[in-house]
Amino acid sequence: MTTTSGPGERPPVALRTEALEQLLTERGLIDPQVMNGIITDYETNVGPLNGAKVVARAWTDAEYRQRLLADGTAAIKELGFSGRQGEHIVVAENTSTTHNVVVCTLCSCYPWPVLGLPPSWYKDPAYRSRIVREPRAVLAEMGLELADNVRIIVRDSTSEVRWMVLPERPAGTEHLTEEALVPLVTRDAMVGVAKAEAP
Amino acid sequence: MDGIADMGGSRGWGHVPLPRSDEPVFQEPWQGRAFALAMLSVWVSGRNIDAFRHAQERLDRGAYIGDGYFGRWLNAAELMLTESAILAPGAIDARARNLRHEDVAEPPVPEPARPGYTPAALRGHR
Numbered sequence: 001m002t003t004t005s006g007p008g009e010r011p012p013v014a015l016r017t018e019a020l021e022q023l024l025t026e027r028g029l030i031d032p033q034v035m036n037g038i039i040t041d042y043e044t045n046v047g048p049l050n051g052a053k054v055v056a057r058a059w060t061d062a063e064y065r066q067r068l069l070a071d072g073t074a075a076i077k078e079l080g081f082s083g084r085q086g087e088h089i090v091v092a093e094n095t096s097t098t099h100n101v102v103v104c105t106l107c108s109c110y111p112w113p114v115l116g117l118p119p120s121w122y123k124d125p126a127y128r129s130r131i132v133r134e135p136r137a138v139l140a141e142m143g144l145e146l147a148d149n150v151r152i153i154v155r156d157s158t159s160e161v162r163w164m165v166l167p168e169r170p171a172g173t174e175h176l177t178e179e180a181l182v183p184l185v186t187r188d189a190m191v192g193v194a195k196a197e198a199p
Numbered sequence: 200m201d202g203i204a205d206m207g208g209s210r211g212w213g214h215v216p217l218p219r220s221d222e223p224v225f226q227e228p229w230q231g232r233a234f235a236l237a238m239l240s241v242w243v244s245g246r247n248i249d250a251f252r253h254a255q256e257r258l259d260r261g262a263y264i265g266d267g268y269f270g271r272w273l274n275a276a277e278l279m280l281t282e283s284a285i286l287a288p289g290a291i292d293a294r295a296r297n298l299r300h301e302d303v304a305e306p307p308v309p310e311p312a313r314p315g316y317t318p319a320a321l322r323g324h325r
Contacts, residue, residue: 011295013270014229019294020236020273023286027308029243035235043224043231105207107252108268117224117234123268125212132207138215156207159249188218 047116050081051164052185054114055196059169060178069093072164076114086113086162092155093166094192099150100165101139101192103131104157111162115187122191132156142193155192165190170198203263204256230269233276240276244283245313254278284312 010016024030054076058065068075072091076082089111092100104110105128110118121127131138135152139145146152155163167189173181188194206212225231241251254275255263262274280286287306296303 010292011299013233013266013273014227015295015298016277016291017229017233017236017273019291019298020240020277020280021232022298023290023294024236024239024243029285030236030239035232035239038235038238039225039231042234047224103207106204107255119218119222120226120268121216121218124216125206125209125264126215128206129209129212130215141215142217159252193218 042112042117046083046112048114048185048187048190049182050079050116051111051114051187051190052182054079054081054164055166055185055190056178056181058166059181065166068166081113083113085109086111088160089114089162089164090155091164091166092153094168094195096168097150098153099139099146099192100153100155100163101131101135102155102157102163102165103128105129105132106158109157109159109162111164114164115190119187139193144194165192167192167196170196172198202256203258203260225269233269233273237272237276240280244276244279244285245311246279246283247316250279250314251275254282283314284309 011019021030021032021035025032054068057079058068064075064078067078068091072089073082073086075091076086076089092102094100103122108118108123110122127138132154135154136146139152157163167185169181170184173184176184184196184199186194186196189196225234237251241248244250255271257278258271258274263271266274277286277291281288281290287309290306293303293305297305
């Protein structure tokens with residue numbers, strides 16, 4: 001059986017990906033081992049656990065919290081996290097009356113060193129378009145109901161500035177150590193579409 | 200700014216997909232390859248990350264939306280590479296067709312023409 005594409009139909013994107021990799025590799029322009037390293041890095045090493053450690057530190061160390069809010073990039077680097085797409089990170093703190101939520105309306109800018117690569121919902125046109133227009137409704141659809149007296153600030157990331165949310169420390173966690181707090185800090189809470197919850 | 204990339208406030212995109220706690224970084228292996236390829240293509244094409252975003256913003260709707268997020272990255276990488284004359288136009292499609300045994304002619308490799316990012320203030324002083 002032969003299948004032919006119409007004149008307007010490109011081969012499937014997965015096949016085109018393989019084609020591009022071949023074309024560049026056979027000319028010595030890229031090294032597949034370097035590619036493997038990049039992929040492994042973002043599948044395994046760079047992820048929201050980094051950000052969770054930053055938040056747990058801020059929750060338990062008041063001076064670190066101040067440094068984090070004053071200069072996110074530097075304070076994050078104190079814990080050993082830095083690199084691509086994290087050259088300028090600003091941390092916004094959520095309180096009982098102010099709720100920050102982050103988006104990149106133009107593409108998918110995201111603070112990779114602390115959160116890894118963005119999840120699919122963050123990159124979705126529905127999120128990119130609606131969170132800036134009706135944040136309270138979108139957050140409610142995503143499971144986060146905020147009282148009317150809570151001021152919502154939507155931070156639209158740019159190619160220069162990446163935002164990370166410092167979520168509120170949940171009530172009932174006062175007895176937990178910094179290490180025990182880390183698992184409570186979710187990626188969704190650091191983007192601002194969820195709150196951190198006590199265990 | 201005009202163009203499909205300026206999505207803030209636009210309508211008609213449907214519901215926001217709900218977060219999944221178990222979502223893999225790359226749902227399919229090709230997406231990880233496309234991700235890494237796009238990053239390396241920035242360097243191979245002699246461009247930069249801003250040029251990469253600009254390439255995405257200049258994709259037609261099919262190339263921006265139709266191939267999904269990592270397909271967009273692949274398409275933007277292709278645009279940068281062809282604009283820098285690292286790849287001939289149609290080279291990827293031709294190779295893709297040959298990967299599925301269609302036996303089509305592939306365009307010759309062009310002479311590279313990477314952009315020079317000399318700041319304007321320095322151009323007269325070289």
